[in-house]
Amino acid sequence: MNKDESIALALGAISTLLLFPDIRYYVLELVGNTYGAVAGVLLILYILVNRYAMTAIVVTAVFVYLIHQQVGYSSSVDRQVNLDTIADDSRFVSANSVDIQVANKTFVRDSPNMLNPPEPTPPLLTYPPSEETLRSMSG
Numbered sequence: 231m232n233k234d235e236s237i238a239l240a241l242g243a244i245s246t247l248l249l250f251p252d253i254r255y256y257v258l259e260l261v262g263n264t265y266g267a268v269a270g271v272l273l274i275l276y277i278l279v280n281r282y283a284m285t286a287i288v289v290t291a292v293f294v295y296l297i298h299q300q301v302g303y304s305s306s307v308d309r310q311v312n313l314d315t316i317a318d319d320s321r322f323v324s325a326n327s328v329d330i331q332v333a334n335k336t337f338v339r340d341s342p343n344m345l346n347p348p349e350p351t352p353p354l355l356t357y358p359p360s361e362e363t364l365r366s367m368s369g
Contacts, residue, residue: 238288245288245292248295258299258300258303261296262304270293273289274289
């Protein structure tokens with residue numbers, strides 16, 4: 231078995247992971263992007279230029295399968311459910327949730343700087359305003 235056949239066999243085995251919905255949906259989101267599709271075509275061309283015919287056949291078959299799945303996936307309910315699940319699961323990532331950071335004791339904030347007190351601001355307006363306030367605001 232030469233190098234081309236062993237790479238093609240390995241890619242064929244790895245591409246069976248696309249049968250699992252979680253992995254397939256993630257890859258379909260990548261292929262649905264224009265940059266992902268262009269990268270796939272460039273990968274196939276690169277493999278063909280290096281004369282790996284069997285690998286090019288396997289990669290082309292996987293790419294065609296993904297394009298075929300993408301056509302139905304882009305307007306399906308599965309895509310909306312997948313995007314909603316990703317948005318819902320992001321609430322449980324500590325980088326997105328202050329509550330989880332406090333619970334994990336990883337929440338950090340700047341401590342107050344006592345040597346530089348805040349600058350004084352004019353007082354809030356009260357109703358009815360005093361004569362001095364009316365004169366200062368009227369000019």
